Amino acid sequence: MRSRIVVLISGGGTNLQAIIDASKQDNYGGDIVAVVSNKADVYGLTRAQDAEIPTSVLSHKDFDSREEYDSALITEINNYQPDLIVLAGFMRILTAKFVQKFQGRLINIHPSLLPKYQGLHTHQRAIDAGDTEHGVSVHFVTEELDGGPVILQAKVPVFPEDTADELALRVHQQEHRIYPMVVNWCCTKRVTMVKESALFDGVILPVSGYASEE
16 A cells, blocks of 8 residues: 655645656556645645646745744645655744654754754855765754754766856756655655664665665
């Protein structure tokens, strides 16, 4: 039986589209059963509707606190009984209650080679630091912002003449390649989280995730 996936978005949904496309394959491990957005007018919702995936909008502006919003979001997600919750450009800092509720079933993609450059403006920060390589990480979500165990990373070169936008485009290409792959691994239980570690086929992954060069 294929796993049930709920995807949370706040924007255009390019990673969502990559997962939608991958899930059409017969051997894929999961199906997206709902897409939930905290913003009503984003193209990611159109992508989901075009793929005949149920959508809902839960605006954070309708709630007085982060805790109230996350409680409502938990209720909304539970309506779909997911096996996996995928953050795909969901621009909210999640409360401890939310993270604990879905611990081990909650993954995120972050545009840096974690633990480098947690937070925002990662591409410019990599350029400013003079890095020669940059990239993207898929990781389990814990209470520490962008601090959960890494499952997989993809690296891209940083060229001297790069702007942040040019570097972002290079990183996005890799995002669309590795995120559907990791989602599939989670759906088929090849990747699991035990305590504070990511495991692949039962083996603890290194800090930089699967296929580390270290």
